[in-house]
Amino acid sequence: MAEHPAYPVGLRLTGRRVVVLGGGQVAQRRLPALVAAGADVLLVSPEATPSVEAMADAGEITWERRGYADGDLADAWYALIATSDPDANERASAEAERHRVWCVRSDDADRATAWTPATGRSEGVTVAVLTTDAKGRDPRHTAAVRDAVVEGLRDGTLVAPHHRTRTPGVALVGGGPGDPDLITVRGRRLLAEADVVIADRLGPRDLLAELPPHVEVIDAAKIPYGRFMAQEAINNALIEHARQGKSVVRLKGGDPYVFGRGMEELQALAEAGIPCTVVPGISSSISVPGAAGIPVTHRGVAHEFTVVSGHVAPDDERSLVDWPSLAKLTGTLVVLMGVDKIGRIAETLVAHGKSPDTPVALVQEGTTAAQRRVDATLATVAETVVAQEVRPPAVIVIGEVVGVGPHGAV
Structure with a gap:
């Protein structure tokens, strides 16, 4: 098996039994994702970290306070072996093989039948990275690749626009106090996916230079006719571009609702039947x-x-x-x-x-x-x-x- 790369697959574990042996740091790191996947998790371990114990107390997992016993994996769909007892790990691994249960081992990946990829999530997408060379597994490298991809998706430097699920509308994005690094990751991603950006003078202007050439940038500070009429003109511009089927970002300084007139814009969009998303920003x-x-x-x-x-x-x-x-x-x-x-x-x-x-x-x-x-x-x-x-x-x-x-x- 070591001569061939692992076959990547996504397991649907909702309502299915997953057995975790060992309640230490490995379990503490892996359990939240299993719970989030809807798995029916059984933890078998004499002891557990405070965080793992809190998950059991909250009813997120079932905890049997004992060591591994033969038969624990009989009804499992997936197993994570992470005890400090080498003999128990070997016996549990052999049981998993007999019952054809996919099994991850924290102590000896080469003897496991499954590997846990380095995973990350961004807006409904799960990024999972595995080393293709079984003989040269490098967890730090796979984690670094995962981090680079997820970071790029979140901050907009890796642009992967939606096609099937994308809907026109407006996002009121709080750009923060001025430093482009202080915009939220969601705000930066929406900015990278926009067709039109209507920007305030006090927004993070440096981010506008990173937008693709096809994005239309409108300087809200230059819309004429005075304060009241300027706001009315901004509202009209938001509505007009959204009705053309475009994805519009209203980039504002600070937070949209802290002296930012964001609610006025939201009300105008609601009256026009335009869907709107509000992304909070760091207030100055x-x-x-x-x-x-x-x-x-x-x-x-x-x-x-x-x-x-x-x-x-x-x-x-x-x-x-x-x-x-x-x-x-x-x-x-x-x-x-x-x-x-x-x-x-x-x-x-x-x-x-x-x-x-x-x-x-x-x-x-x-x-x-x-x-x-x-x-x-x-x-x-x-x-x-x-x-x-x-x-x-x-x-x-x-x-x-x-x-x-x-x-x-x-």
């Missing part, structure tokens, strides 16, 4: 402070953080923010879109009881190569923004956490 309200060495919460310093929009000044009648209440909070305040209003925001917070010495950090172009951090206090932040020429986009962090980490002391 947390990731940008973190990239600058600022935790929005820290034990003994801040047990809460509040995120507010600063695009409307506190004294503007359109403001929906309760600034007097925010001034009384002891936690962290994160302000987005507030660079040009930070002077009036600071004045309002101080007027309602916040200490003028409260630390403030402004993180401009967070997570990108152009990132910079400027520190101030509520008393000095207005003049600091002007003196240091801080420009949007910038995330503003207000609170004692600004002094935590490499840039300050607790």
Whole structure:
């Protein structure tokens, strides 16, 4: 048998008996996939790791707390032998051979009748990699091949577009704070499969250069007619392209629902009968402070953080923010879109009881190569923004956490 490669096959184990001998690390790694496959798993082992024991306690597997006994494999469809007893492994392997049960051995792959491939999954596809040369089996190499294929499918660098199951529609994708590596793997895959991409100015722009030549890229920042009409034009563009049978990605900065007007777009698509998928993104309200060495919460310093929009000044009648209440909070305040209003925001917070010495950090172009951090206090932040020429986009962090980490002391 060693002179021929293994024959790859997918086992359908739903409701079928699978016997696992041994409750150690090998079983801990293999059991979740067997449970996910719907197998009726019997574990035979005197002991088990805490994770394996938890699976038994949860009813995912049946555990008989004893050693292997002849006859354990009689009704099995598949067996995994992973005990530390060489004699028990040999006897169980011989029983599997007698009963024609496909058997994997963790201690001696050459004496097994089946091998476990290096597997990974991405959007309904299972990737399984086996070494074709039985004499030169290299588990690390097969795992590396598996990882490369799955990673490529997930992040879109290995493009394998759907054909039979692909349906037109729109995906609202949160692109994260700016660094292209911080988009989710699902978001990157959908971007790689898109026919049309309507992109925000604050989205991860570097990813657009990786799109195939046939993809139409529309810069949402250049759609005219002012803020309200621009959003209406974006909605219309999403609907128009989706109705043409195209796969459309609305690439947004941060998360679609954190000051991203994602719900407005979703509502417009729903009214037009266009299917829509929402892919959450990493919000700049947390990731940008973190990239600058600022935790929005820290034990003994801040047990809460509040995120507010600063695009409307506190004294503007359109403001929906309760600034007097925010001034009384002891936690962290994160302000987005507030660079040009930070002077009036600071004045309002101080007027309602916040200490003028409260630390403030402004993180401009967070997570990108152009990132910079400027520190101030509520008393000095207005003049600091002007003196240091801080420009949007910038995330503003207000609170004692600004002094935590490499840039300050607790």
